[in-house]
Amino acid sequence: MLVSWRDGLLRFARNDGPKGDGVSMVKITAQASHPFSTADKAAALALTPVSRETEARLDRYVDLLVEWQAKTNLVASSTLPHLWTRHVADSLQLLSLAPTAKAWVDFGSGGGFPGVVLACALAETPGANVHLVERNAKKAAFLREAVRVTSAAATVHLAGIGDSVDRIGSRVDCVTARALAPLHQLVGFAEPFVKEGAKALFLKGQDVEAELTEATKYWNIEPRLHSSRTGGHGWIVELDRIERRNPSAITYGDRA
Numbered sequence: 001m002l003v004s005w006r007d008g009l010l011r012f013a014r015n016d017g018p019k020g021d022g023v024s025m026v027k028i029t030a031q032a033s034h035p036f037s038t039a040d041k042a043a044a045l046a047l048t049p050v051s052r053e054t055e056a057r058l059d060r061y062v063d064l065l066v067e068w069q070a071k072t073n074l075v076a077s078s079t080l081p082h083l084w085t086r087h088v089a090d091s092l093q094l095l096s097l098a099p100t101a102k103a104w105v106d107f108g109s110g111g112g113f114p115g116v117v118l119a120c121a122l123a124e125t126p127g128a129n130v131h132l133v134e135r136n137a138k139k140a141a142f143l144r145e146a147v148r149v150t151s152a153a154a155t156v157h158l159a160g161i162g163d164s165v166d167r168i169g170s171r172v173d174c175v176t177a178r179a180l181a182p183l184h185q186l187v188g189f190a191e192p193f194v195k196e197g198a199k200a201l202f203l204k205g206q207d208v209e210a211e212l213t214e215a216t217k218y219w220n221i222e223p224r225l226h227s228s229r230t231g232g233h234g235w236i237v238e239l240d241r242i243e244r245r246n247p248s249a250i251t252y253g254d255r256a
């Protein structure tokens with residue numbers, strides 16, 4: 001029975017202590033305490049099932065993220081109780097929209113969503129690689145550590161998105177981004193890759209319609225919209241073709 005907590009020592013009442021004092025002292029080491037519930041993890045894995053190997057990699061990633069979150073803001077702290085559904089499952093759901101894609105690029109990876117999660121899931125796939133493009137040095141350091149501890153299939157680029165075409169220098173099958181920029185900007189970032197045959201998958205929120213309306217002022221696109229499997233008001237915008245609109249065809253409100 002636990003009696004008290006003091007100075008890192010747990011005092012237990014014992015009935016069989018060799019000194020007969022009925023109390024023993026046990027030094028314990030601090031355990032990473034998780035802010036999410038096991039129910040949230042179970043719900044996430046029911047929505048987006050993964051292999052046992054992938055689950056083990058994701059566990060290591062989540063442990064690291066929770067540890068670093070104390071010193072680096074990787075995700076909004078208010079979302080930590082639902083980390084597995086809000087972030088992990090949200091990322092994993094992209095795999096079924098590009099089931100044969102091996103070469104991925106994730107713009108503005110931040111704390112690793114969706115890029116590190118995808119790279120964990122693709123770790124056993126021969127030839128798979130997720131390029132994680134992040135311009136913030138602290139976050140890029142976190143991403144490197146996450147890739148190391150999970151042995152995920154990823155390459156971290158401490159770089160701006162504008163440099164990614166030259167840096168990656170090889171064919172990409174799928175471009176992703178979440179919580180990075182308005183859709184019309186994301187389309188511009190993805191254009192060089194989609195022109196070479198990549199698919200783009202952007203995780204978006206409830207304003208997706210307004211963002212699509214804005215994007216079609218600048219781009220000829222045929223978006224396919226998928227509602228998020230994780231519920232809420234999330235959407236995935238899928239694009240297989242991007243063409244810049246003739247600037248003279250663009251109208252600007254009253255000045256048209």
Ligand SMILES: C[S@@+](CC[C@H](N)C(=O)[O-])C[C@H]1O[C@@H](n2cnc3c(N)ncnc32)[C@H](O)[C@@H]1O
Pocket residue numbers: 074075107108109110111112113114133134135136139159160161162177178179180
């Ligand atoms: C709001 S966070 C989103 C992170 C992650 N995608 C997520 O959904 O949790 C946006 C990230 O994009 C990075 N970023 C913004 N503009 C960028 C650019 N031009 N090139 C590379 N990274 C950029 C920021 O440093 C930041 O880490």
